[in-house]
Amino acid sequence: MNIYRANIIYTPSPDAFRILPGGYVCVREDGIIAGVYEQLPEQYRTAEVTDYGDRLLIPAFNDMHLHAPQYRNLGLAMDLELLPWLNTYTFPEESKFKDTAYAERIYHRFVHELWMQGTMRSCVFATVHPEATRMLADFFVQAGLGAKVGIVGMNRNCPDTLRNTAEEVVRDTRALKQYLDVHGNNGLVGTIVTPRFIPSCTEDMSAALGRLAEELQLPVQSHLSENRSEIDWVQSLEPDTACYGEAYYKYGLFGQRPTLMAHCCYTDGEELRLMKRQGVYVVHCPTSNSNIASGMAPVRMFLQHGIPVVLGSDISGGHYVSMLRIIQYAVQTSKLIYAQTQGKMPFLSLSEAFYLATKAGGGFFGKVGSFEEGYEFDALLVDDSYLNYDNYTLEQRIQRYIYIGDDRDIRVRFCRGKELTEPPMD
Numbered sequence: 001m002n003i004y005r006a007n008i009i010y011t012p013s014p015d016a017f018r019i020l021p022g023g024y025v026c027v028r029e030d031g032i033i034a035g036v037y038e039q040l041p042e043q044y045r046t047a048e049v050t051d052y053g054d055r056l057l058i059p060a061f062n063d064m065h066l067h068a069p070q071y072r073n074l075g076l077a078m079d080l081e082l083l084p085w086l087n088t089y090t091f092p093e094e095s096k097f098k099d100t101a102y103a104e105r106i107y108h109r110f111v112h113e114l115w116m117q118g119t120m121r122s123c124v125f126a127t128v129h130p131e132a133t134r135m136l137a138d139f140f141v142q143a144g145l146g147a148k149v150g151i152v153g154m155n156r157n158c159p160d161t162l163r164n165t166a167e168e169v170v171r172d173t174r175a176l177k178q179y180l181d182v183h184g185n186n187g188l189v190g191t192i193v194t195p196r197f198i199p200s201c202t203e204d205m206s207a208a209l210g211r212l213a214e215e216l217q218l219p220v221q222s223h224l225s226e227n228r229s230e231i232d233w234v235q236s237l238e239p240d241t242a243c244y245g246e247a248y249y250k251y252g253l254f255g256q257r258p259t260l261m262a263h264c265c266y267t268d269g270e271e272l273r274l275m276k277r278q279g280v281y282v283v284h285c286p287t288s289n290s291n292i293a294s295g296m297a298p299v300r301m302f303l304q305h306g307i308p309v310v311l312g313s314d315i316s317g318g319h320y321v322s323m324l325r326i327i328q329y330a331v332q333t334s335k336l337i338y339a340q341t342q343g344k345m346p347f348l349s350l351s352e353a354f355y356l357a358t359k360a361g362g363g364f365f366g367k368v369g370s371f372e373e374g375y376e377f378d379a380l381l382v383d384d385s386y387l388n389y390d391n392y393t394l395e396q397r398i399q400r401y402i403y404i405g406d407d408r409d410i411r412v413r414f415c416r417g418k419e420l421t422e423p424p425m426d
């Protein structure tokens with residue numbers, strides 16, 4: 001048993017932070033939490049305790065939507081909307097990942113950055129290239145981080161340099177799954193079925209990926225109702241469907257297996273009902289939605305309907321890898337909606353947004369993202385002493401850390417109970 005003492009802060013439910021000043025978390029050898037306590041129970045009185053003093057111990061972050069091959073474009077290319085943005089900036093960059101030497105260089109930095117920012121688990125789009133994608137999965141394994149890494153399926157409306165066939169994406173996803181079943185660090189790293197979005201996939205490809213998800217019992221990730229031009233385009237490509245979401249549904253890609261749909265800025269009506277019925281996750285990506293002028297996802301409305309919402313950085317539509325910034329932008333975006341609706345849509349509290357980035361996203365991986373008994377111990381030790389120069393309460397310290405802290409304050413990172421060392425950057 002490993003026992004850690006610190007100021008423990010987490011969100012078992014969205015409505016408030018649970019705070020244990022000088023509390024204890026007991027973690028079994030297999031990385032599962034045995035209990036969290038205000039006082040150390042009698043049975044552990046003689047056990048060795050790692051005492052982290054006045055530092056904060058919080059759950060690590062889960063980034064539920066991001067694109068590894070867009071890492072080099074971080075902070076660039078914010079002058080176009082989604083569809084021209086893809087053609088002008090994103091597809092040319094992703095095409096480079098046919099070259100495994102290039103992929104190695106960028107993917108090393110990408111995985112290092114996730115480690116640095118305290119994102120212990122993520123759901124990642126790679127590219128159509130199987131060699132580079134397997135390398136990316138290997139880097140996650142070597143770093144000790146958790147991830148679901150998807151080979152992207154796309155066979156229409158894209159350059160020839162970034163195109164696979166339905167047969168290829170099925171074959172390559174199957175091979176990646178077989179590889180990670182053996183080499184994926186006991187399930188910490190796995191794969192996920194990843195059609196780019198409806199405009200990139202012919203009927204044959206979408207149907208083949210839906211069947212594959214069912215056969216291999218894999219989850220699914222894609223994009224939904226991000227941008228108005230995109231929605232109009234999908235309507236013209238799939239004229240027999242009532243909404244964009246139904247186009248995924250008819251191919252078995254909308255909740256038949258656990259499904260993440262990024263954005264959902266314009267989801268309502270029939271699509272909202274279908275998402276709720278199918279238990280499809282909304283991945284809210286507020287920085288990306290703002291950068292490429294997509295819109296504002298109605299997160300409060302989704303929550304009111306009982307639709308699961310999680311958070312994503314969506315780099316490089318999003319410009320920050322840090323989930324601290326995504327939490328903050330999620331709250332800020334909800335306040336703009338609040339103002340726009342004359343207060344009819346209550347904004348997100350900080351604890352709600354923190355919950356979305358930890359326990360809500362973690363639910364996609366199992367029992368992850370909280371410090372309750374039975375959860376995998378994914379945690380960050382935060383030294384906020386330079387922010388805490390006066391008599392701040394712990395409630396105030398977590399607020400200040402989320403808004404104005406960063407990766408430099410993270411001292412120790414745990415994933416599934418294991419303390420991680422810094423992975424290579426080059």
Ligand SMILES: [Zn+2]
Nearest residue numbers: 067223262314
């Ligand atoms: Zn995306």
